[in-house]
Amino acid sequence: MAKKHNQSPQIKELSWGKMTVEGVGSGKDFKLWPGGGRPWDWSETGTQHSPGIQPADVEELLQHGADEVVLSQGMMRALHTCPETIKLLQDKGVKVHIAETKLAREIYNELAGEGRAIGGLFHSTC
Numbered sequence: 001m002a003k004k005h006n007q008s009p010q011i012k013e014l015s016w017g018k019m020t021v022e023g024v025g026s027g028k029d030f031k032l033w034p035g036g037g038r039p040w041d042w043s044e045t046g047t048q049h050s051p052g053i054q055p056a057d058v059e060e061l062l063q064h065g066a067d068e069v070v071l072s073q074g075m076m077r078a079l080h081t082c083p084e085t086i087k088l089l090q091d092k093g094v095k096v097h098i099a100e101t102k103l104a105r106e107i108y109n110e111l112a113g114e115g116r117a118i119g120g121l122f123h124s125t126c
Contacts, residue, residue: 006035006065008112011105011122016075019124031057032108033064033119040121052080053121055088066119068095068111072104078126 009032013020020026021037029040042048045056053071061069069089073079077100089096097107101124111118 006117007115008032008034008066008108008118008120009037010109010112014102014105014122014124017125019122028124030122031060031120032122033061033066034117035064040123049074049078049126050080051082053085054082055085057121058085058089058119061119061121062092062094064119065117066094067117068097068119070097070099070104070108070111070118070120070122072101072120072122073098074123074126075101076126079123 009022009024011019011021017028018026019030021030021032024037027039030037031040045054047054047057058069071081081098086096099107101122108118108120
């Protein structure tokens with residue numbers, strides 16, 4: 001779902017198990033990037049809380065032009081990030097922010113509001 005000038009969409013609401021994203025809709029987990037986003041279905045890449053976010057999970061963000069990425073850990077920090085994912089992003093020169101979901105939302109929305117090419121993966125439960 002496209003946004004004007006490829007601006008990354010703002011996360012309007014966040015509570016346990018539910019997010020509302022500007023121009024994208026409501027759901028539980030999301031992949032967001034410059035110009036839009038979509039629900040994040042972990043089964044597409046076999047993602048689980050541990051070992052966590054896979055390199056394949058972030059590829060779509062990069063394909064849509066994200067040069068900075070926010071990875072949420074879940075509300076209780078149960079979602080990990082694979083070391084290979086961090087290495088992939090660093091090797092591509094992408095700045096990575098990893099934080100608990102509420103803080104990740106704050107970081108992401110601030111950077112998106114600045115017009116940065118920000119992408120993010122957001123998990124709204126554990």
